[in-house]
Amino acid sequence: MELELRNLSCGYGERTVINSISFSINAGEVIGLLGANGCGKTTLIKTILGLQPVQGGEVLLDGKNIKNWSSAQIARVIGYIPQMHTPPFPFQVLDVVLMGRTAHIKPFASPAKKDVKIAQQALEMLNISYLQDRVYTEISGGERQLVLIARALAQEPRILIMDEPTASLDFGNQIKVLSHVKQLAGLNIAVLMSCHFPEHAFIYSNRAVLLNNGRILCNGTPDEAITSERLKTLYGIDVDIVTVKNRMNQDLRVCIPSRSLAEQDKSLQLIERRKEYALA
Amino acid sequence: METVVQRRISEVETKRDAGWKIIILLLTLILIFILSFALGRYPVPPGQLLEVLAARVLPLEPTWNATVETVIFQVRLPRILAAILVGAALSTAGAAYQGMFKNPLVSPDILGASAGAGFGAALGIYFSFSMLGIQLMAFAGGLLAVSLTYGISIRIRHDPMLALVLSGIMIGSLFTAAISCIKYIADPYDKLPAITFWLMGSLASITPRDVYMALTPILLGGILLYLLRWRLNVLAMGEEEARVLGINTKLMKTIVIVCCTLMTAASVSISGLIGWVGLVIPHLARMIVGPNYRVLLPASILLGGAYLLLVDDLARLLASMEIPLGILTALIGVPFFLYLLLNSKWGWK
Numbered sequence: 001m002e003l004e005l006r007n008l009s010c011g012y013g014e015r016t017v018i019n020s021i022s023f024s025i026n027a028g029e030v031i032g033l034l035g036a037n038g039c040g041k042t043t044l045i046k047t048i049l050g051l052q053p054v055q056g057g058e059v060l061l062d063g064k065n066i067k068n069w070s071s072a073q074i075a076r077v078i079g080y081i082p083q084m085h086t087p088p089f090p091f092q093v094l095d096v097v098l099m100g101r102t103a104h105i106k107p108f109a110s111p112a113k114k115d116v117k118i119a120q121q122a123l124e125m126l127n128i129s130y131l132q133d134r135v136y137t138e139i140s141g142g143e144r145q146l147v148l149i150a151r152a153l154a155q156e157p158r159i160l161i162m163d164e165p166t167a168s169l170d171f172g173n174q175i176k177v178l179s180h181v182k183q184l185a186g187l188n189i190a191v192l193m194s195c196h197f198p199e200h201a202f203i204y205s206n207r208a209v210l211l212n213n214g215r216i217l218c219n220g221t222p223d224e225a226i227t228s229e230r231l232k233t234l235y236g237i238d239v240d241i242v243t244v245k246n247r248m249n250q251d252l253r254v255c256i257p258s259r260s261l262a263e264q265d266k267s268l269q270l271i272e273r274r275k276e277y278a279l280a
Numbered sequence: 281m282e283t284v285v286q287r288r289i290s291e292v293e294t295k296r297d298a299g300w301k302i303i304i305l306l307l308t309l310i311l312i313f314i315l316s317f318a319l320g321r322y323p324v325p326p327g328q329l330l331e332v333l334a335a336r337v338l339p340l341e342p343t344w345n346a347t348v349e350t351v352i353f354q355v356r357l358p359r360i361l362a363a364i365l366v367g368a369a370l371s372t373a374g375a376a377y378q379g380m381f382k383n384p385l386v387s388p389d390i391l392g393a394s395a396g397a398g399f400g401a402a403l404g405i406y407f408s409f410s411m412l413g414i415q416l417m418a419f420a421g422g423l424l425a426v427s428l429t430y431g432i433s434i435r436i437r438h439d440p441m442l443a444l445v446l447s448g449i450m451i452g453s454l455f456t457a458a459i460s461c462i463k464y465i466a467d468p469y470d471k472l473p474a475i476t477f478w479l480m481g482s483l484a485s486i487t488p489r490d491v492y493m494a495l496t497p498i499l500l501g502g503i504l505l506y507l508l509r510w511r512l513n514v515l516a517m518g519e520e521e522a523r524v525l526g527i528n529t530k531l532m533k534t535i536v537i538v539c540c541t542l543m544t545a546a547s548v549s550i551s552g553l554i555g556w557v558g559l560v561i562p563h564l565a566r567m568i569v570g571p572n573y574r575v576l577l578p579a580s581i582l583l584g585g586a587y588l589l590l591v592d593d594l595a596r597l598l599a600s601m602e603i604p605l606g607i608l609t610a611l612i613g614v615p616f617f618l619y620l621l622l623n624s625k626w627g628w629k
Binding site for chain 1: 379382383384507508509510511513514516517518520521523524525526527528529566570571572574
């Protein structure tokens with residue numbers, strides 16, 4: 001299964017946020033989508049999911065334009081993992097995962113035994129079977145994110161889209177959730193994930209797509225694509241990328257940010273000036 | 281291996297648990313149903329009730345006088361059925377709306393159905409229509425108000441749910457003002473009290489025909505919502521998420537609004553304004569069986585029917601004259617709701 005974006009433009013109303021971009025994702029691949037706040041990552045993701053209208057170009061699944069597909073048709077192929085959230089009602093974890101089966105069951109039906117089995121398998125795959133009977137609103141943020149991944153897996157999708165799946169998770173939970181993402185690619189699922197941190201793209205993706213001002217700045221392997229110059233363009237800060245070894249003797253690339261001395265001087269001057277005003 | 285077995289057991293238990301709870305709720309409703317015949321100025325004991333009911337199908341010699349039969353079939357049965365019907369309809373509509381609006385504080389009149397129905401009825405009374413005319417006006421008024429709300433909301437370029445609630449509140453206020461207007465110009469000795477009593481809500485003058493009339497829209501809306509109850513769960517996760525999970529949310533929302541409006545308008549048209557049932561009962565049901573609509577909806581139906589029947593029994597028994605039902609549901613519903621808020625984690629744990 002291949003998801004291809006061909007000259008895709010999208011945005012809100014009259015405003016165009018994403019301007020004629022093209023790239024594709026293949027089964028078994030994890031793409032990390034990088035870009036500053038407001039660069040259009042979320043807009044792009046919503047457009048692929050059919051939540052936002054396409055302004056130009058096309059979204060193709062195995063070469064077929066999905067413009068006129070129903071929500072159920074899309075949901076049977078594309079799974080979506082939102083940022084962590086709290087629903088207003090205390091649903092049981094198993095029920096939340098079963099919601100992933102909705103696109104596969106008839107409008108008037110409820111999930112059957114077969115669906116329960118698929119949901120339980122999804123929980124098992126993420127090693128969270130013990131959460132099955134717990135209340136979704138009462139488990140930790142990291143666990144909730146894993147439950148949402150299980151829900152997306154219960155959809156039996158061939159493409160998974162995640163919008164900053166680790167936003168608002170603590171350090172440990174970020175790593176736990178992301179290590180499962182890599183495992184998903186092993187199931188021959190194509191994964192598109194927008195990332196907060198370039199380091200996540202280094203560790204967990206096969207390819208990085210850098211978005212800048214609604215256009216693609218670079219599309220390549222993380223090592224090639226993510227350079228200090230490009231991070232400067234994307235985020236407007238100076239970053240050094242260094243390779244270090246973790247305790248398992250694996251090479252890891254990490255980003256070390258620094259603000260220029262000139263800028264620091266400027267803020268120091270500002271503080272001085274404010275002090276003077278206060279004295280005067 | 282052991283964990284798998286344990287999990288299976290716990291799953292079976294939770295399922296069976298909910299099943300038992302539904303059965304207990306059903307038995308409670310049946311008990312209150314039988315009890316309601318035995319209470320009142322002309323009590324019918326359970327044994328006699330069974331005999332009279334059985335005589336409808338079996339060739340039994342009547343051992344009772346004809347008055348008993350009239351009391352049962354012309355007076356008490358229609359009133360009891362109406363109470364169950366209205367209670368169940370308002371609770372179902374409330375439960376469905378609470379999910380759709382992702383807000384446990386929503387009640388069936390959120391889109392103006394009750395205010396519209398009240399306006400229709402007030403207008404009908406003002407023009408001295410027959411009882412049937414007043415009821416039809418009320419029903420039409422409810423549909424009109426919600427249609428206006430919906431029509432306006434889809435023209436507001438904003439969060440669609442917020443647009444719905446906002447226009448619902450405004451249309452509701454508009455129709456409430458229109459009711460005041462009619463009351464102001466109505467004959468103070470004749471029409472004004474009639475309008476006021478109608479708005480307080482009562483099942484005192486229910487006839488078998490009223491029950492038949494309300495039955496069709498309530499069943500239509502109720503059955504459709506019941507069939508779609510799994511999808512109500514998904515809708516409660518939010519509109520965008522529901523779409524991504526494969527639901528045509530535009531269609532689904534329209535169906536929910538149409539069903540709830542049919543049920544609410546039909547209820548109000550035969551009973552007048554009865555508040556708090558549609559807000560409190562789904563809460564109570566959620567505390568008993570949990571938030572999953574697969575069991576929450578049947579629980580709301582049974583609990584709503586039982587609750588309003590019980591309150592209606594109180595309405596006709598507490599004092600020497602009838603107490604308007606709308607007053608009692610508020611007098612009982614509000615303290616109860618406050619109790620829930622104070623004694624549980626926001627009442628929907």
